[in-house]
Amino acid sequence: MYKKKPTQISSKAALSKVQFICSKQEKCCSDIRKKLQDWNISADDQDEIINSLMEDKFIDESRFTNFYVRDKYRFNKWGRIKISYHLKHKQIQERIINEALEQINDQEYKENLQDLLQSKLRSLKDDDPYQLKTKLYRFAQSRGFESQLSLNLINDLLSELK
Structure with missing residues (x-):
């Protein structure tokens, strides 16, 4: 099998x-x-x-984190938990992550999740409310949204259907 030769520079x-x-x-x-x-x-x-890059401002963890949070939230429609998890995986400090996540508008965040849930609900074929709730909850969790917020919005959404 073909193996990539290690690069040495x-x-x-x-x-x-x-x-x-x-x-x-x-x-x-x-x-x-x-x-x-x-x-x-x-x-x-x-x-x-890496120290040289940081001194010359080629790398700035705060700047990177702010861009990352904004892009993953706006374009990928990720929740705070998923964004935070991925940033921790990139070894970004907790303080920097929290500062960047605070920039997300709470009302916009809630409306974003609500839109995602409504869209998902339209694609589901189940009639059983329990199955619908379960699928919507799993969907919200997979996107990284908080449990309580997800449950509240799912309950509101399903109560409107009745």
Whole structure:
């Protein structure tokens, strides 16, 4: 089977490459570290490159987190829990995540979930209210919305159907 040859480049070339990458798209430290590891850059050189990128403002965890939250919320229609989970996976500090999530308007967030649930309800064929509630709840959870908010909106939605 074909195996990809490990790439080996110098630290200086790696710095130049990641500067170019970061100038085109927001990245976090863990994304860059992963790329540097793929290029077989030593751990000390990785730290040096990442520090250089942060000093030169190519990488800013807060800026990255704000963009990430906004994009995943608006375009992917993710809830706070799913966004937070993915950011934690990228090793972003809890404080930075919470600050970025606070920028989501609560009323807009609730309306967004309500629209998603109504859309999902139209696509469901079940007549049994229990089955409908279960499917809508699972859907909301898979999108990363809070349990209580999801249940309240699902109950309101299903009570309107009666």
